[in-house]
Amino acid sequence: MRTNFNSLLTGVADAYGSDITSALPLAENVGVAFQGTIKTGAMDVPGDLARRWISSPNAHCRSNADVLRPWANGMDITRRASDTWIVDFGVNMPEAEAALYAAPYEYLSKHVRAGRQAQREESASQRWWIMQRPRPEMRAALAPLTRYVATPRLAKHRLFAWKDPIVLPDCQLIVIAREDDTAFGVLHSRFHEAWSLRQGSSLEDRPRYTPTTTFETFPFPEGLTPNLKPSEYTNPTPTKSRPSPHA
Secondary structure (H helix, E strand, O other): OOOOOOOOOOOOOHHOOHHHOOOOOOOOHOOEEEEEOOOOOOEEEHHHHHHHHHHOOOOOOOOOOHHEEEOOOOOOHHHOOEEEEEEEOOOOOHHHHHHHHHOHHHHHHHHHHHHHOOOHHHHHHHHOOOOEEEOOOHHHHHHHOOOOOEEEEEEOOOOOOOOOOOOHHHHHOEEEOOOOOOHHHOOOOOOHHHHHHHEEEEEEEEEEEHHHHHHOOOOOOOOOOOOOOHHHOOOOOOOOOOOOOHH
């Protein structure tokens, strides 16, 4: 059930019986926003190195492009893009298969293996060539899209940007699996900006945006909720105005 809020985004308790601090996740918003991947280790590489690897051959005749992707974090949105790429063996590639991509595998073996194998978490230490949090649910949500929305987890000013699905987001990005301009416009609205400031936590002077307390609790306009495809969007029925007494 949706809650009504006044212009200050605080519930009017005597009229509605609730306020924004009690806002709960909405079913239509769940499974749309995600924190990006957590790599844990030096899996990121400069773009020029990644492009050299793409042109280098492998014994199994597969291109290293299979396991190399452009990578983005919060600063790639708030500042100039860094042209950083990342070695990405997906969520469950066996080590024997990963090793066939010679240059990327050897790089991780040199720069990542020792640190990851020293970790207590079994999934991190035993599968050191795989990101510690590869986010399979996020990948599945982004797979059918032609673009997605990303926003920095921490930012002094809340902004959203389109990203190509080939770009793998870092944990300092919150990803919203929508590709339509309508959803992008709602996220950029003053109301959503105010909501995110009230609902999110902060680090020093930088508000934090979260998939749960910020996005999943946000009351999208009726007929424009994230569980709908753009082709299913509808405009809410306008409230009938009272007839003018001078009519």
